[in-house]
Amino acid sequence: MFSSPSIAQYEVLQGEYSIPIVALSVLIAWAAAYTALSMNERSRKSSFFHQNLWLVLAAISMGIGIWSMHFVGMSALSLPVHMHYDRMLTFISVVPAMIASFLAFYFSSRSRRTKTSYLIAGLVMGTGISAMHYVGMAAMKMDGVIYSYHFGLFALSVVIAVVVSCVALYVFTILQHQTERFSIRVVIALILGLAVSSMHFIGMAAVTFYVPVNQSLMEGMAHSMDVSFLAKSVAVSMALLFGLLLVSSVLDRYVAHQLRYFDSLTRLPNRRLFEKNVENLSYDVLAVWHLHDLESLNRANGYTFVDEVIKETSRLLKSTQPPLADLYRLDGHRFAYVARDPKEGRVLQEAMEKTAELLKQPLLVKEQQVKLETVCAFSTIDVDDQSADLYSRVIAVLNHPTIQFQHEIVRYNPTIHTQSFAQSLIADVERAMAENELYVVYQPKVSTALKKMVGVEALLRWEHPEHGFLSPAVFIPILEKNNKMMDVTDWIIDQVCQQLQAWQTNKEHDWLVAVNIPGNYVTSPRLLHNVVDRTGFYGVDPKYLELEITETSFVKTIDGAIEAVNQFREKGFGVALDDFGTGVSSLSYLKKIPISTLKIDKSFVDGVPQSEKDSAIIQSIISLGESLKLKVVIEGVETKEQVDYLTTTCNSPVIQGYYYSKPLKAHEVVEWYSSSTSACHSPSFVD
Known part of the structure; x- marks a missing residue:
């Protein structure tokens, strides 16, 4: 292997490289490394697919890339002899690269890593790259040609493959929380691609080809090889590589959708998808089972x-599900059936009666009989009602003091249920504020230009001791209707100012916090007095508090609203026009309102970029905001496609939505900011 033949019998065979093909081979190595790193990064996030599935896909991608790079790199070398490949060895040569890649990614992805694990991972990866190269070399057959290796260059090629692999995997591990950033992944892929390509070409420099002195050579520096076999093999392998990338992308989207919209225990659609569909689809019948x-x-x-x-x-519930009804798991102890056609109401009622009979019988769980206490709340929509009313109605049924958990099906009765539930919440709200049953969460707003969080929106939540978690869509309309939201808003402002003081005292961060203001409270002198008093009491600069006022509040009392906003701005508070586009706007009034921020409603974002109409509306609103020199905040952003579209449409949008983060508690905001400042392109699919 390392010995040269007799000079009397053999002469050195000289060759030339095609620079474009060399460049292509290096590009293939980088593309394979990038694909492998992408899949390896996904292995840390998926809960629907085992980590090893992604590691296997990453290993296959890396192995195919190393293999393709080698044979494309070989085809760049022109020799004046006929060349062909041992097909068996050619296909076998990809195996060590795949195995080594899997082991390397496995070692570097473990939760507990040491310098030894980095060394082992790099050693395995480098050895696999080298083994693939030299097995591939053995597969190359040339008539009458023999070759030997220069030991020093041979060893150097292996060492470089190992060292550069160690460096790449070490950098990959250290920056693992940032690998969703395109630039970071590209840099690491370039390093790993360098390990593959440098090893290959140093290994090629280590080999010397010899041909018998009496053998006739082909004219010119070109060789005749099994081009068809090589081209087809490389084409198939690259198609497989990019196919894996496509499959991984589809799987990634599937996983993200499952994590966001499906319950991991039952695999049923979850509450988030239920609320989204209730908002966007026309549901006419709702039945909720309470365990x-x-x-x-x-x-x-x-x-x-x-x-x-x-x-x-x-x-059991799936077994009685009517064909035209959807089944959801709303929370720990509630399941919901919904139907879109009022004609299905009778069918659904009959199915619920059958379900009730089944639930009366004990369930056999782990050889133990369990008899559940259940009740079903049933409601249908009236002509003038909205789908969102269905849920508040069944909650009113379930929370009525007369309810019995004896497998009954209780239909909503407005004279019995509504008043009782609403009154119970009104009676409980003072206690809820005093005992922190009501609490504030904060949803980050991310500047795509600065690539960091620049503010949060304060959102209200209620964990009721009797009714459990109450959706804001349920309790806020009740509080507003009974004139309790002013008191609650004052409490929220106090909580936010207190939190701002804590963040600033601890020297954590100075963030702008937005607070939603009810429409009928905007023009009240009490609001101005309260925000001035609370910011002064806690020593908070008013510039850190932004009041979000809905467009409809302006439309109802435009002159009073303009005067009120002027007063807020004079005191140093920011004012955002929330849900812009959902009211009957007058642009002539808009230019008079001294707002600082224009906030685009989620309903316009949902269809972007697929819907041409929604995209056109978004572009128009953004152009309007920028022409008025307003900060533009876009809420309800949930997908990467939406982010990519918005960043190309708007100069420097501020984005809020589940793509970046769900609403977080105060201490979680600090943790999220610390972990995502340099990786703000990464979505958080957390329920």
Whole structure:
């Protein structure tokens, strides 16, 4: 292998490289490394697919890339002899690269990593790259030609492959939380691609080809080889590589959709998808099953057992699901059936009666009989009602003091249920504020230009001791209707100013916090007095507090609203026009309102970029905001496609939505900011 033949019998065979083909081979190495790193990065995030699936896909991608790079690089070398390949060895040569890539990514992805693990990972990767190269060299057959290696260059090629692999995997691991950033991934892929291509061409420099002195050579520096076989093999391998990239992208989208919209325990659509569909689709019938007193089962048997009970219940509910109804798991103890056609109401009612009969029988869970206490709240929509009213109605039924958990189906009765539920919330709201049942969460706003969080929106939540978690869509309309939202808004402003003081005292961050103001409170002198008083009491600069006022509040009392906003701005507060585009706007009034921020409603974002109409509206609103020198905030952004479209449409948009983060508690905001400042292109699919 390292010995040269007799000079009397053999002469050195000289060759030339095609620079464009060399460049192509290096590009292939980089593309393969980038694809492999992308899949390896996904292995840390998916809960629907095992980590090893992504590692296998990453290893296949890297192995194919190394293999393709080698044979494309070989085809760049022109020799004046006929060349062909041993097909068996050619295909076998990809195996060590795949195995080594899998082991390297496995070692570098472990939660506990040491310098030894980096060394092992790099050693395995470098060895795999080298093994692939030299097995591939053995597959190359040339008539009458023999070759030998220069030991020093041979060893150097292996060392470089190992060292550069170690460096690439080390950098990849250190910057693992940033690898969703395109630039970081490109740099690491370039380093890893360098390991592959440098090893190959140093390995080629290590080999010397010899031909018998009496052998006739082809004219010119070109060789005749099995071009068809090589071209087809490389084409198929590259098609497979890019196919894997496409498949991984589809899987990634599937995983993101599953994490966002489906319950991991039952695989049923979750509350978020339910609320989204209630908002966007026309639901006319709703039935919600409530499983009572699961806490007792928890205490007696543990969470694992209760999980099995819930899964068994979901299977039972699926078995009675009518063809035209959808089934959701709303939360820990509630399931919902919905139908879009009012004619399906009778069909759904009959199915619920059948379900009730089945639930009366004990469930067999882990060889133990469990008898559940349940009730079903049933409601249909009236002509003048909206789909969103259905949920508040069934909640009113479930929270009525007369409800019995004896597998009954209770239809909503407005004279019985509405007043009782609403009054119970009104009676509880003072206690909720005093005992922190009401609490504030903060959803980050990210500047795509600065690539960091620049502010948050304060959002209200209610964890009721009796009714459980209440959606703001349920309790806020009730509080507004009963003139309680002014008191609650004052409480929110106090909580936000207190939190701003804490963040600034701890020298964590100075963030702009936006607070939603009810429409009928905008023009009240009480609001101005309260925000001035609270910011002064906590020593907070008013510039850190932004008041979000809905467009409809301006439309109703435009002159009073303009005067009120002028007063807020004079005191140093920011004012945002929220949900812009949903009211009946007058542009002549808009130019008079001294707002600082224009906030685009989520309803316009949902269809972007697929819907031409929504995209055109978004572009128009953004252009309007920029022409008026307003900061533009776009809420409800959930996908990468939406972010990419908005960043190309708007000069420096501020984006808010689940793509970046769900609403977080105060301490979680600081943690999220610290972990995502340099990786703000990464979505957080957390429920």
